[in-house]
Amino acid sequence: MKGLSVIVLAAGMGTRMRSKTPKVLHRVAGRPMLGYTLGLAGRLGASRVVVVVGHGGEKVRAGFEGRSDGLRFVTQSPQNGTGDAVRCALSKGGVPRSGDVLILSADVPLLRIETIRALVRIHRRGKGAALSFVSTLAPDPSGYGRVLRDATGAVAGIVEERDCTEFQKGINEVNSGIYLADASFLRPAVKVLKNTNAQGEYYLPDLAAVAADKGLGVRALTHMSPDELMGVNNRVELARAERLMRERIAGRLMLSGVTMIDPASTYIDDTVKAGKDVVVHPGVHLAGETRIGDGTEIGPGVCIADSVIGPGSHIRSYSVIESAKTGRSVVIGPFARIRPGSVVRARARIGNFVEVKNSVVGEGVKAGHLAYIGDTTVGRGANIGAGAITCNYDGAAKHRTVIGAGAFIGSDTQLVAPVRVGRGAYVGSGTTVTRDVPAGALVTARAPEKVIKDWARKRGRAGKRG
Numbered sequence: 001m002k003g004l005s006v007i008v009l010a011a012g013m014g015t016r017m018r019s020k021t022p023k024v025l026h027r028v029a030g031r032p033m034l035g036y037t038l039g040l041a042g043r044l045g046a047s048r049v050v051v052v053v054g055h056g057g058e059k060v061r062a063g064f065e066g067r068s069d070g071l072r073f074v075t076q077s078p079q080n081g082t083g084d085a086v087r088c089a090l091s092k093g094g095v096p097r098s099g100d101v102l103i104l105s106a107d108v109p110l111l112r113i114e115t116i117r118a119l120v121r122i123h124r125r126g127k128g129a130a131l132s133f134v135s136t137l138a139p140d141p142s143g144y145g146r147v148l149r150d151a152t153g154a155v156a157g158i159v160e161e162r163d164c165t166e167f168q169k170g171i172n173e174v175n176s177g178i179y180l181a182d183a184s185f186l187r188p189a190v191k192v193l194k195n196t197n198a199q200g201e202y203y204l205p206d207l208a209a210v211a212a213d214k215g216l217g218v219r220a221l222t223h224m225s226p227d228e229l230m231g232v233n234n235r236v237e238l239a240r241a242e243r244l245m246r247e248r249i250a251g252r253l254m255l256s257g258v259t260m261i262d263p264a265s266t267y268i269d270d271t272v273k274a275g276k277d278v279v280v281h282p283g284v285h286l287a288g289e290t291r292i293g294d295g296t297e298i299g300p301g302v303c304i305a306d307s308v309i310g311p312g313s314h315i316r317s318y319s320v321i322e323s324a325k326t327g328r329s330v331v332i333g334p335f336a337r338i339r340p341g342s343v344v345r346a347r348a349r350i351g352n353f354v355e356v357k358n359s360v361v362g363e364g365v366k367a368g369h370l371a372y373i374g375d376t377t378v379g380r381g382a383n384i385g386a387g388a389i390t391c392n393y394d395g396a397a398k399h400r401t402v403i404g405a406g407a408f409i410g411s412d413t414q415l416v417a418p419v420r421v422g423r424g425a426y427v428g429s430g431t432t433v434t435r436d437v438p439a440g441a442l443v444t445a446r447a448p449e450k451v452i453k454d455w456a457r458k459r460g461r462a463g464k465r466g
């Protein structure tokens with residue numbers, strides 16, 4: 001958007017969160033709140049985005065610095081209020097002296113770009129305004145600044161709840177903390193703000209009265225969805241924002257062709273992408289940079305984080321997949337665990353209580369039950385029996401196991417790494433393999449069985465005698 005700079009307020013103490021983590025780093029649907037605000041600023045195509053940080057500023061910077069070109073951080077210390085924060089941004093942030101300045105709070109994660117576009121339209125209409133802002137009619141206005149209007153209905157000012165008279169507390173048109181100001185009005189205006197109020201802070205909302213007193217019309221976009229504009233100040237509000245955000249994400253996914261059996265019990269981060277005809281069962285968590293291919297079914301209680309799941313697959317109940325990649329048409333679970341660094345290739349089947357870590361499981365491999373595959377390369381079509389274990393750790397270092405294509409690893413075997421089992425080789429059940437097995441060979445290491453006849457009966461007698 002031409003001629004637009006953005007100031008993001010993120011320096012507040014966030015006292016009401018009662019947290020060591022700065023408020024704007026608390027996550028909503030997997031993303032820090034500030035991430036939503038910066039995402040919005042990015043999509044607006046602003047020439048300059050200045051983030052005002054203070055409380056925990058180093059942590060906040062560390063998470064976002066260098067993410068995009070026009071992004072700059074300024075420190076407000078001490079945090080003397082939202083008006084003071086904007087003054088800081090204007091003096092240190094390289095905001096152009098002309099053009100429009102959009103001011104956003106980093107604690108309003110549900111704000112949509114359409115609302116900003118509407119605000120810009122209202123603000124720029126005709127000769128343009130000195131100041132515009134977004135208000136909303138809140139069923140419960142408590143905690144928000146109330147919008148004061150004069151007899152003609154024009155905005156006369158905004159008063160914070162703590163400074164409200166009893167009558168003013170009854171006003172339910174509230175300030176959402178989103179403003180658009182002409183830079184040439186804003187620069188001098190933030191300098192005349194006073195801190196004679198209940199909190200002894202410089203309040204940005206006082207700009208409304210500054211403009212009105214000068215006879216400059218203040219334009220309000222009265223928005224009809226208080227939910228979208230909710231500010232997150234404590235953890236009750238954080239949970240509410242989380243629920244609303246998840247509803248929004250679920251809605252977006254369903255409209256794009258994902259079936260969700262019960263969206264209310266499904267937890268999908270904002271960063272997740274899912275293809276057409278994906279089916280998501282209740283209790284599923286999809287987190288981080290996860291991608292689900294077309295037609296894949298995600299069973300009840302499955303947790304997937306930062307993973308790519310190929311199309312046409314079935315991830316069955318209560319499986320956990322982290323930082324892994326799977327090919328097309330795989331079947332995983334129920335109760336399987338795929339740990340970071342794993343690649344499971346097309347048509348492989350990983351069954352119940354199988355753990356895979358930092359391994360490549362080849363195409364069509366079957367590992368149906370109770371196995372540990374760690375630091376291993378499993379060739380295509382190999383079969384891993386129940387209870388097979390790669391012993392990848394010798395107490396000091398991790399070692400790799402290589403299993404050739406088409407090999408058969410019998411049940412209850414241990415492959416002591418580093419070790420290789422050649423193509424098409426067979427490892428007999430119960431074998432502990434410590435040396436490489438050539439292709440096509442059979443290896444067994446079993447003590448011969450000893451059968452003692454009548455043992456039980458004799459023992460029984462012995463017992464009686466004793």
Ligand code: UD1
Binds near residue numbers: 107146177205230
């Ligand atoms: C603010 C508005 C209120 C509005 C509400 C909407 C003020 C005084 N009040 O109240 O009218 O209804 O938002 O959500 O502005 N911040 C700084 N520096 C500071 C203080 C705050 O950067 O010195 C940042 C905070 O990190 C936060 C934003 O400004 O992101 C808003 O501050 P907050 O304390 O949450 O204001 P509210 O009490 O919610």
Ligand code: CA
Binds near residue numbers: 107232
């Ligand atoms: Ca707030």
